Amino acid sequence: DAMVIQNPRYQVTQFGKPVTLSCSQTLNHNVMYWYQQKSSQAPKLLFHYYDKDFNNEADTPDNFQSRRPNTSFCFLDIRSPGLGDAAMYLCATSRDRWNKQFFGPGTRLTVL
Amino acid sequence: KNEVEQSPQNLTAQEGEFITINCSYSVGISALHWLQQHPGGGIVSLFMLSSGKKKHGRLIATINIQEKHSSLHITASHPRDSAVYICAVLSETSGSRLTFGEGTQLTVNP
Numbered sequence: 001d002a003m004v005i006q007n008p009r010y011q012v013t014q015f016g017k018p019v020t021l022s023c024s025q026t027l028n029h030n031v032m033y034w035y036q037q038k039s040s041q042a043p044k045l046l047f048h049y050y051d052k053d054f055n056n057e058a059d060t061p062d063n064f065q066s067r068r069p070n071t072s073f074c075f076l077d078i079r080s081p082g083l084g085d086a087a088m089y090l091c092a093t094s095r096d097r098w099n100k101q102f103f104g105p106g107t108r109l110t111v112l
Numbered sequence: 113k114n115e116v117e118q119s120p121q122n123l124t125a126q127e128g129e130f131i132t133i134n135c136s137y138s139v140g141i142s143a144l145h146w147l148q149q150h151p152g153g154g155i156v157s158l159f160m161l162s163s164g165k166k167k168h169g170r171l172i173a174t175i176n177i178q179e180k181h182s183s184l185h186i187t188a189s190h191p192r193d194s195a196v197y198i199c200a201v202l203s204e205t206s207g208s209r210l211t212f213g214e215g216t217q218l219t220v221n222p
Contacts, residue, residue: 006154033208042198042212042215043155043212045208045210050208057209092155094208097208098142098143098202099160100145100157101145101157102157103147103154103155104154105153106153106154106155108152
């Protein structure tokens with residue numbers, strides 16, 4: 001049974017056109033994370049929510065925003081995608097900050 | 113120098129071989145993850161360790177906190193084990209932030 005679900009799996013957008021990626025979880029975990037992974041690189045943490053508390057990484061561009069309307073869902077909004085934002089976007093959850101992280105299948109974003 | 117280093121970077125094996133991937137880290141940690149990523153795919157969390165040894169099927173992970181070292185072993189390797197294996201640590205001071213190794217590309221040939 002899928003525990004961390006990401007939609008869509010593949011997303012194509014145009015340069016500058018806003019896009020929203022979705023993540024949902026059935027684990028009732030407190031923490032939800034968004035990572036960006038570019039080709040042949042390690043994932044890079046963009047931000048995470050601990051419950052409703054939003055924690056932004058210092059080097060995450062302002063172009064990237066996130067919303068967590070309830071425990072189960074978390075969204076990644078890219079306001080004006082650039083070519084450099086093409087990447088795999090991974091959502092992960094954990095029960096608490098110090099617990100094992102469970103990753104979703106990722107959304108591969110292409111920017112034309 | 114990266115805080116998390118893996119070796120080897122690339123590993124090719126024949127089906128059935130015993131495989132070891134190593135991870136060394138330079139910071140104090142609260143836990144260490146071993147992750148698996150297939151080409152173009154998402155990440156599967158294999159183990160989270162803070163001490164000792166864990167086993168799941170053909171996979172075994174060990175950690176030596178004093179030596180700041182962990183190993184991932186695959187027994188009776190199979191072509192479907194071909195993937196990138198990533199070591200990631202949760203440091204004592206980083207909060208929720210995982211620090212990732214560069215990954216080890218494993219190819220198992222039939």
